[in-house]
Amino acid sequence: MIVGTKRRTIGFDRKIQLDWLDATADWASQGLPVADMRKQLERFLEGKVAGVGSHSARGKTMTVLLHIWVLVRDALIPLRDDGLALLRDRSGRDRLPLHWGMCMATYPFFRDVAATTGRLLALQGTVALSQVVRRMTESWGERSTLTRAVQRVVRSFVEWDVLAETGERGIFAPAPKITVSDRDRMGPWLVEAGISNCGRRAQPFRSIVRATSFFPLDLNVSPRDVRGSPRLEVHRHGLDEDLAVLKEGK
Secondary structure (H helix, E strand, O other): OOOOOOOOOOOOOOOOOHHHHHHHHHHHHOOOOHHHHHHHHHHHHOOOOOOOOOOOHHHHHHHHHHHHHOOOOHHHHHHHHHHHHHHHOOOHHHHHHHHHHHHHHHOHHHHHHHHHHHHHHHHHOOEEHHHHHHHHHHHHOOOHHHHHHHHHHHHHHHHOOOEEEOOOOOEEEEOOOEEEOOHHHHHHHHHHHHHOOOOOOEEEHHHHHOOHHHOOEEEOOOHHHHOOOOOEEEEEEOOOEEEEEEOOOO
């Protein structure tokens, strides 16, 4: 066990399908009360995820879904609300970058699995599940639930068509990237999602848009695109580096 990792909460430990995220976000966009959303999700997941009650597989899946798009912490409410507005004009695979951004902003564990996966893909061209588990164990500490959680996140990546299975068991290849620009503010929104919940209010702009945690996306976003964001500032640092800064109180 690595010192300092024992109390870090995994949280995202379910295999999640995109249509489940779509349904949750759509109900949130409609302003459905949380109690009603739980009932809707219970019915929606019947026959797809087993169990009854909050501690069952279905209950835990509902918890993950609700924490991504509904029960977010206060600091993420503006990001969530803007994300819901952006979702309304999109369907199908065009929604994936927004789901990805909220998963990253909500769950550090998801962010770290994504970053580890992306880093290995960049180095090797493919990624082995065993490698992701080993590296996540090094940073999050060895625990009985970690291996299963990593497996379920990676299986979610496969379900979302951002990883493709190869002919070798447990080895995955990248799918074609989704290009994201500043169109309709989704690019700047993703920059904000990339800096939220990372432990630092300021990051080099280049490191955000090229982060391995965004491995399924090609973020074609410039500092100029972000300057109109209500919660981000961009400052020149040195001769050739821009810093993206999350505004105080945002």
